Amino acid sequence: MAFIMEQVTDTYNAASLSVLKGLEPVRVHPGMYTDTRNPNHIAQEAIDNSVDEALAGHATHIKVTLLEDGGLCVEDDGRGMPIDVHPEQGISGVELIMTQLHAGGKFSDKNYTYSGGLHGVGISVVNALSNQMIVEVKRQGVHCRMCFESGRKITDLLTLGQIPKKQSGTFIQFHPDQQFFDTVDFDIPKLMATLKAKAVLCPGLTLELYQPLTDSVTSWFYPSGILTYFEAQLSEEVILPEPAWTGADEAETCAVQWAVAWHFEGNPVLAESYVNLVPTEQGGTHVNGLKAGLCEAIRQFCETHDLLPRGLKLKPEDVWSKVNYILSTKVLKPQFLGQTKERLMSKNMTQYVSRVVEDAFSLWLNQNMQAAEALTEYLIDIAQQRLKQAKKIVRKKVGSGPALPGKLTDCTHCYDQDSELFLVEGDSAGGSARQARDRDIQAVMPLRGKILNTWEVASEEVLASQTVHDIAVAIGVDPGSTDLSRCRYGKVCILADADSDGLHISTLLCALFLKHFKPLVKDGRVFVAMPPLYRIDVGQKVYYALDDVEKDRILVGLSESDQNRASVQRFKGLGEMNPSQLRETTMAVDTRKLVQLKIDETDTDDQMLDLLLAKKRSEDRRTWLEEKGDLAQSA
Numbered sequence: 071m072a073f074i075m076e077q078v079t080d081t082y083n084a085a086s087l088s089v090l091k092g093l094e095p096v097r098v099h100p101g102m103y104t105d106t107r108n109p110n111h112i113a114q115e116a117i118d119n120s121v122d123e124a125l126a127g128h129a130t131h132i133k134v135t136l137l138e139d140g141g142l143c144v145e146d147d148g149r150g151m152p153i154d155v156h157p158e159q160g161i162s163g164v165e166l167i168m169t170q171l172h173a174g175g176k177f178s179d180k181n182y183t184y185s186g187g188l189h190g191v192g193i194s195v196v197n198a199l200s201n202q203m204i205v206e207v208k209r210q211g212v213h214c215r216m217c218f219e220s221g222r223k224i225t226d227l228l229t230l231g232q233i234p235k236k237q238s239g240t241f242i243q244f245h246p247d248q249q250f251f252d253t254v255d256f257d258i259p260k261l262m263a264t265l266k267a268k269a270v271l272c273p274g275l276t277l278e279l280y281q282p283l284t285d286s287v288t289s290w291f292y293p294s295g296i297l298t299y300f301e302a303q304l305s306e307e308v309i310l311p312e313p314a315w316t317g318a319d320e321a322e323t324c325a326v327q328w329a330v331a332w333h334f335e336g337n338p339v340l341a342e343s344y345v346n347l348v349p350t351e352q353g354g355t356h357v358n359g360l361k362a363g364l365c366e367a368i369r370q371f372c373e374t375h376d377l378l379p380r381g382l383k384l385k386p387e388d389v390w391s392k393v394n395y396i397l398s399t400k401v402l403k404p405q406f407l408g409q410t411k412e413r414l415m416s417k418n419m420t421q422y423v424s425r426v427v428e429d430a431f432s433l434w435l436n437q438n439m440q441a442a443e444a445l446t447e448y449l450i451d452i453a454q455q456r457l458k459q460a461k462k463i464v465r466k467k468v469g470s471g472p473a474l475p476g477k478l479t480d481c482t483h484c485y486d487q488d489s490e491l492f493l494v495e496g497d498s499a500g501g502s503a504r505q506a507r508d509r510d511i512q513a514v515m516p517l518r519g520k521i522l523n524t525w526e527v528a529s530e531e532v533l534a535s536q537t538v539h540d541i542a543v544a545i546g547v548d549p550g551s552t553d554l555s556r557c558r559y560g561k562v563c564i565l566a567d568a569d570s571d572g573l574h575i576s577t578l579l580c581a582l583f584l585k586h587f588k589p590l591v592k593d594g595r596v597f598v599a600m601p602p603l604y605r606i607d608v609g610q611k612v613y614y615a616l617d618d619v620e621k622d623r624i625l626v627g628l629s630e631s632d633q634n635r636a637s638v639q640r641f642k643g644l645g646e647m648n649p650s651q652l653r654e655t656t657m658a659v660d661t662r663k664l665v666q667l668k669i670d671e672t673d674t675d676d677q678m679l680d681l682l683l684a685k686k687r688s689e690d691r692r693t694w695l696e697e698k699g700d701l702a703q704s705a
Contacts, residue, residue, distance in 0.1 A: 092169060093198035093221040100250045103195045109142075109246035110257050112199060114264055114348075115192035116144040116242050121268050121347050123148030124275045125400075129239070134265065135280045140254055141202070141245040150209030150238045153227060162227045164205055164216050168197045169223060193242070197221050199250045206241035208233055220247065264349065266290045270299040271327075271347050271398045300329035300340070300396050308334040309394065310448065311441045315434055319426040323402040326423050328360060332445060333392045340394040345404050345414050354407070354414030356399045358660040359423025365389045366424070367431035368446060377446050379454070385510070386660065388453040399423065403627055418613060420661055475540035478515045479504050487560040491544060492599070492657070493517055495566040495575050498645030503565065505649035506657050513559065515544055520571075521578045525683040529586050538582065549586035554593060562596050563664060565656065567643040568603035568616065580667055581679055588669070596667040601644055601656045607637040614655050616663075 096103050105111040113134075123129035129148035136142055152163025159166055166173050171194055197203050198221040206215045213230040216223065246254045258281075265277045269290035278289040292298050297316050304314070309331040318327040333339070343350045343357050350356070365386045372378045399419065407413040435442040474480065477500070481489050491513045494500045500516025507514055522535040529550030533539045542549055546558040564579045566572035576598055583596045590596055602614035604621045608628060615621035625633060641647060647655070656662050681687050681694060 093171065093194060095171070096195050096198035097221065097250070100199055104199065106250060107252050108257055109199075109251055109254060110260055110264075112196040112244075112246065113142050113144075113256060113261060115196050116142075116244070117264070117268070118348060119193055119242075120144055120146035120148060120240070121272065121275070123240075124272050125347065130274065131276045131278070133278045133280065134261075136256065136258070136282070137243075137245075138282050139245070141243055142256065143241065143243045145239065145241045147239040150207040150240050151205070153207055153209055153212070153214050162216075164207060164214070164227055165223060168194055168203070168205060168216070168218060169221065170194060194221075196242075196244055199247055200244040201247045202243075202245045204241075204243040206230075208237050208239050208241075211235040262288065266299075267342065267344065267349060268347050270295060270396075271344055296327055296329045296396055296398065300331075300394075303340050304331060304394060307339060307394075310334060310445050311438070314394075315431070317427070317430045317434075319430070321422065324419065324422055325400040326356070326426060327398045328395060328427065330360075330364065330393060330395045332448065333394055334448070338392060338394045340396060342395070343397040343399075343414075345399050345401055345406075345411070347398070348411050350406075350412055350414050352407070352413035355416055355418075355420040356397060356414050356423050359420040360395065360397050360427055361386060361390050362420065362424040362660050363427025364393070364431060367428045367435060368449065370432060371435045371442060372446055372450075377443070378450065382450065382453055382457070384449060384453050385456070388449055388456060391452065392448075397423075418611075421612075475515065475544055477540070478544050479507075479513060481507075481511050481513045482509055489513065489559045490561040490563055491515065491559040492563045492565045493541065493579065494644070495572060496643065496645060499565070499567075499643065499647075499652075502645065502647055502649050502652050503657065506653035508657075508659075512657065513544075515540065517575075520575055521582065523578055523683055524582045525585055525679060526685060532582075532586055538586075541582075545587075545590070547587060547590060552589045554589055557590070557595070560595060561664075562590065563599050564597070565599040565601065565644065568601050568641065569643070572643070577682075581683055583667060584669070584679060591667050591669055594666060594668075597664040598667060599656050600663040600665060601641075601647075601652075603641060605639040605641065605651070607639070608632045608635060 090098060100106050104115075117132065117134065120129060120132045123146055124132070129146045131147050133145045134142065135145075151167055155162055156166050159170075173194070197218055200218075201220060203218040204215065205218075206213065208214075211232060211234070213233050214227050215225075215230055216227045217225040248254050262279060265279055269275055269277045270292050273293055273295035276289060276291045278287060280287050297314070300314050300316075311331065314329045314331040316327075316329045319325065343353055345354075345356065365384070368389055369384055372384065378384070399414075401414075401416055401419060403416075404419075405415045407415050435445075489511050492503055492507070492515070494503045494514055494516045497516050497518065500514055503514045503516075517537055521537050522532075524532050524535070524538060532549050533542065538549070544558070545562060546556040547554060562583070564576050566575045566579075580596075580598065583591050587596070600616055603617055604615040606613040606615065606621065606624055609632075613624050615624055621638065625636060625638075628636060644652065644656075654661055681690055
């Protein structure tokens with residue numbers, strides 16, 4: 071969490087404001103739109119447009135060419151970009167797509183059911199960050215061309231000639247601009263891996279890479295898709311089941327396909343996930359759903375057949391640690407974390423994938439008893455090894471000084487770096503949190519009322535507050551101390567209501583840690599939990615929203631009939647949630663959202679918190695609120 075305070079001077083007025091137009095924002099801040107280490111991501115943006123045509127059933131072949139002068143060409147046999155004039159903008163579809171951010175055909179379900187490019191910025195970003203770009207379109211019986219330099223049009227859309235009406239497609243050639251990238255050399259192995267993966271995930275699509283320097287052509291075509299690729303990757307490994315377990319499902323607004331196998335020797339060698347054929351290297355909600363579905367199916371199978379030794383509980387890491395998987399999902403309107411789309415954030419995908427995988431895997435386990443028993447025996451052995459290792463490590467106790475606070479419900483046994491302390495607002499929420507927690511690794515300590523504003527209190531005096539004293543004893547670190555050797559938890563999580571009072575309490579606790587426990591913050595151990603403010607019920611489906619903006623987005627994304635029967639509940643506080651809801655939304659590792667408290671490298675955090683919390687700054691605070699108050703966003 072970083073706080074930044076702007077310096078206001080007499081010369082700061084409306085004339086000082088800059089308005090960036092067209093593609094200027096991309097060239098000014100390229101890192102907000104792409105990975106600037108090398109141009110692979112902008113190549114992927116161009117390739118994804120062609121792949122989206124294949125997903126929509128309009129393309130069967132994509133050719134990528136690495137030019138000798140450092141450029142790259144992408145050519146497909148899809149429908150071709152629109153070449154007619156846009157009725158409102160007064161320019162051709164090609165020019166609109168290439169020169170305007172947030173302009174494209176993927177905002178409407180009529181053009182693409184599923185697509186990887188959703189923001190309407192991908193190919194225009196490629197144009198903005200390229201010295202030269204040439205676009206050729208074959209469509210409606212004509213062959214057209216348009217040229218650009220540094221994002222600006224240098225020729226109109228010119229007709230090169232007539233062609234048979236059956237011919238169609240788009241050709242893109244671009245040269246990355248050196249000033250925006252650490253290197254303009256493409257990472258060829260990674261590019262080849264991307265093309266191969268898209269061929270795997272889109273059966274029937276041929277992708278081809280031509281390298282003139284070596285006069286070599288590599289092509290990928292997988293008529294049977296995932297299973298062939300998955301088994302080829304693990305052909306020399308000992309896996310269970312053999313062959314790998316595969317499955318698929320398709321719903322109204324999403325679809326999923328997977329292949330899974332457990333590794334018996336060494337670590338897993340394959341863990342890949344995709345959304346609309348876009349690789350999600352950081353996983354996301356779809357991977358969380360796969361993990362939850364596999365774990366629940368195996369737990370139920372073990373319980374039904376009484377396979378678990380007395381006192382043993384299978385944990386998610388027991389099931390997941392040796393899994394090789396490839397997961398491909400298609401989502402109508404996916405929400406990604408950032409423009410590079412490395413992590414899926416669509417919350418409904420966790421529930422959907424989890425339910426589908428759990429049902430399918432439960433059926434497979436009961437239909438393949440011999441393989442299922444061999445697998446569960448292996449996973450039980452992993453769990454027993456974990457318990458043996460845990461018994462060797464005694465949980466840190468307070469060797470001297472005051473005893474642990476009475477309201478602290480501690481976790482049992484685990485590695486310290488895996489344990490978590492939840493500082494929960496109120497006794498009611500504390501009771502729910504105790505029932506919702508994972509007893510092995512999660513401790514809960516409820517806090518009554520608003521904590522003291524400790525910003526102007528010296529560290530040697532702050533322990534006069536009983537609440538601060540209890541927090542310090544529970545954590546095992548004294549205020550102002552730099553010694554973390556006795557710290558008892560890997561994470562300290564602030565869990566307060568999602569309303570304005572809860573945000574105030576979170577701010578006061580953040581100030582406490584930044585002022586008196588700064589080494590904990592620098593070590594990355596302090597987090598703020600993000601509980602939902604709303605619950606939305608639509609028949610059997612349940613959605614959670616962090617705030618009004620997310621609530622409105624969920625409602626808009628529903629069909630008209632679902633909107634009419636949607637029931638919206640606003641939580642007055644964490645105490646209104648039952649333990650299962652609190653576990654799913656806020657405490658379970660697979661489904662929760664934590665925001666890490668960080669210190670800004672420019673040291674503006676202390677300045678901003680001093681302005682917000684110091685009593686001596688009341689007049690400065692009043693002036694700041696008068697000048698900046700209209701910029702505040704409602705909670």
